[in-house]
Amino acid sequence: MSEEKKVCIVGSGNWGSVIAKIVGNNVTASANFHNRVPMYVYEEMINGEKLTEIINTKHENVKYLPGFKLPENVVAVPDIVEAAKDADILVFVVPHQFVGGLCKQLNGKLKPGALAVSLIKGLDISDKGLDLISNVIRKALGIECAVLMGANIAPEVARENYCEATIGCRDREMGRLLKEVFEAPYFRIVVVNDEQTVELCGALKNIVAVGAGFVDGLKYGDNTKAAVIRLGLMEMVKFCEEFFQSNVSGYRADEFMRICGMGDVVVTCYRGRNRLLAEAFVESGKTIEELEAEMLNGQKLQGPPTAAEVYTMLEQKGLTEKFPMFTAVHKICTGEKTPQAFIDCLKNHPEHMMS
Ligand SMILES: NC(=O)c1ccc[n+]([C@@H]2O[C@H](COP(=O)([O-])OP(=O)(O)OC[C@H]3O[C@@H](n4cnc5c(N)ncnc54)[C@H](O)[C@@H]3O)[C@@H](O)[C@H]2O)c1
Numbered sequence: 001m002s003e004e005k006k007v008c009i010v011g012s013g014n015w016g017s018v019i020a021k022i023v024g025n026n027v028t029a030s031a032n033f034h035n036r037v038p039m040y041v042y043e044e045m046i047n048g049e050k051l052t053e054i055i056n057t058k059h060e061n062v063k064y065l066p067g068f069k070l071p072e073n074v075v076a077v078p079d080i081v082e083a084a085k086d087a088d089i090l091v092f093v094v095p096h097q098f099v100g101g102l103c104k105q106l107n108g109k110l111k112p113g114a115l116a117v118s119l120i121k122g123l124d125i126s127d128k129g130l131d132l133i134s135n136v137i138r139k140a141l142g143i144e145c146a147v148l149m150g151a152n153i154a155p156e157v158a159r160e161n162y163c164e165a166t167i168g169c170r171d172r173e174m175g176r177l178l179k180e181v182f183e184a185p186y187f188r189i190v191v192v193n194d195e196q197t198v199e200l201c202g203a204l205k206n207i208v209a210v211g212a213g214f215v216d217g218l219k220y221g222d223n224t225k226a227a228v229i230r231l232g233l234m235e236m237v238k239f240c241e242e243f244f245q246s247n248v249s250g251y252r253a254d255e256f257m258r259i260c261g262m263g264d265v266v267v268t269c270y271r272g273r274n275r276l277l278a279e280a281f282v283e284s285g286k287t288i289e290e291l292e293a294e295m296l297n298g299q300k301l302q303g304p305p306t307a308a309e310v311y312t313m314l315e316q317k318g319l320t321e322k323f324p325m326f327t328a329v330h331k332i333c334t335g336e337k338t339p340q341a342f343i344d345c346l347k348n349h350p351e352h353m354m355s
């Protein structure tokens, strides 16, 4: 009999808690997995009590997923090394700005042969250029890293409303194992081997969603929103061609038609936090940081920092004119341009030029 695999969840925010609920139930139902699922929790005090203690007694993440019970085999652990040290499968699900720091703490502390899967939607920028979050994990920890992305607004998945996700994984066996970790009757998963494009879809759609929020704030309506979705997808494809076509994995346009591509762009442009805050940004005149603090109760936006990371790269390469929507989203978020400039960007987009 093969050894039971141990799964650790690295993260406990809104999506992290929903994923812990799914994984906790799945490992209980399968003989292939160890029953206890440690979940790394960034410790904080809630009304004088530690969040980890609340989770381990009430079995509810009262801050990031209130109103939903977590399975009792999901155990909140405030020390990242303690949570991860015995794991065979590490599920990374933290806002992308924190992954580098956590990987530093985990370096050299993992079980040999451990595998990772990243559910993180974002990119990394350093003096070496732009990189995928899965690569940050691979390089920091020297382990394989697949990705899981999809149209997955966390509270809807928590309610067990039907939805879909895409796992990108080069290794077929690992893909099969991960499907068993995550799939549920209401959460159906397709596994593909093009992990790079799957991840890029998840990261870049957040920039498009910020643009969708701007047009909602400006009260332009759904025809304009559809144009944002179309032009946003065109910039996403072009970005993959420009920056990722020539490396080992390349990119495949097919993935844009999956739930990690078109599906996620649509749902985030209608229901996501990025859209919501961008709309409030236009209506209120407050900064993104002020609105994040006021409206999200500790949850983190990924769109504005991703737009900043992408803009740094576009500017370095002299490509801002080829990516006017990505560029405009960044400049509007920082206050360098007014939200109205986003409409000009749509009207004058290079996609309208005849070749
Ligand atoms: N929420 C969703 O609907 C959803 C759906 C799919 C994918 N995602 C992606 O999953 C990732 C995680 O999102 P989320 O919704 O779970 O998180 P979130 O937005 O709820 O972020 C809050 C989390 O960040 C933690 N945190 C705060 N400061 C920290 C620090 N210094 N170090 C480490 N952790 C810290 C908090 O403790 C909390 O667990 C993101 O990349 C997001 O884009 C989110």
Ligand SMILES: O=P(O)(O)OC[C@H](O)CO
Pocket (backbone or CB within 6 Å): 121, 150, 151, 152, 153, 154, 206, 209, 264, 267, 268, 271, 272, 273, 274, 275, 301, 302
């Ligand atoms: O709420 P958002 O905008 O961070 O989007 C959440 C998910 O990525 C949707 O799939």
